[in-house]
């Protein structure tokens with residue numbers, strides 16, 4: 001629970017009970033195995049696969065290295081179609097692999113990549129599509145797969161926000177050729193820093209595991225230039241413990257989201273997303289859109305007003321990645337090519353949401369939004 005004058009951030013990591021963690025640390029201290037596929041790494045990988053209902057998963061030091069390695073694993077080159085409405089890491093992972101990002105607009109309902117516009121952007125150089133289930137909202141899965149199949153493209157989902165999300169009881173990370181999770185401190189499920197690649201078969205997992213360990217396929221055999229992207233034993237042990245609590249974290253986030261929705265209902269100019277049928281959400285973020293002419297104040301005015309009250313919402317994802325200096329010269333980055341993304345980026349504020357967010361704090365945030373004139 002927040003103390004009265006403490007700043008209220010967009011998120012606050014959920015930590016497992018410290019006294020439970022010390023037992024895990026003692027085992028690590030005894031074994032002196034700190035990293036390189038140790039016992040906790042192996043246990044955590046299996047436990048995660050079971051929890052997520054997937055067969056093959058490879059742990060990573062963070063989500064960005066997982067994205068970069070996923071592109072290497074599938075030998076992606078040329079152009080990749082992606083969304084500008086995401087965190088920098090999505091497009092940066094392409095750039096680090098010398099792949100040309102092609103930005104395509106998003107859908108107004110879910111803020112995810114628009115499949116029809118993605119299809120229209122395919123060229124002979126396109127090798128893959130990299131959509132993002134932004135805020136944990138599922139992309140149009142069937143249509144994207146159909147397009148990938150027709151054009152012979154790989155489909156790599158940036159699923160950084162989707163831990164625990166299910167569509168018709170199927171884990172969202174099981175779609176596409178590869179799917180990437182982030183376990184950063186700010187995520188629904190955290191291992192402090194961390195990430196994973198979910199892949200469909202043993203052979204691909206083996207390749208991913210080589211790539212994240214310098215390319216080593218044995219003591220003296222290096223099959224190709226890999227990187228060091230391994231998760232260490234302390235993070236893996238912490239992750240194993242976190243798994244015991246994550247359902248509770250998600251349930252508490254749902255209560256926060258439900259409370260916000262009830263209280264925001266009917267405020268002119270403030271829009272929010274509802275749950276989607278047949279989707280089990282994780283409530284990773286709570287984005288609202290501020291329509292300045294209906295609300296009477298702009299998004300930035302409300303954002304500053306919240307700050308004056310010690311409430312630090314975030315404008316995820318403003319500015320669009322396509323507006324970063326490295327990318328804004330690309331022809332696909334032109335604002336006229338991305339009207340929906342430009343509009344959402346100009347109107348969005350993510351309100352604080354985390355398991356320990358108290359009702360009194362939600363009321364304080366709501367007072368600020370309701371009584372701002």
Ligand code: T4K
Nearest residue numbers: 009011012013062063064086087089160182183184185186
């Ligand atoms: N793809 C997508 C779609 C992503 O959103 C991300 C990461 C990635 C890929 C890459 O995954 P990783 O390589 O990160 O695993 C944060 C996170 O650093 C980043 O992981 C996340 N997305 C992004 C959306 O948000 P910042 O710069 O906004 O974080 P920061 O440090 O300002 O934290 C936000 C608030 O959270 C702070 O004001 C206070 C609170 N906080 C934060 C940390 C780190 C805490 O209370 N404790 C903490 O330890 O990027």
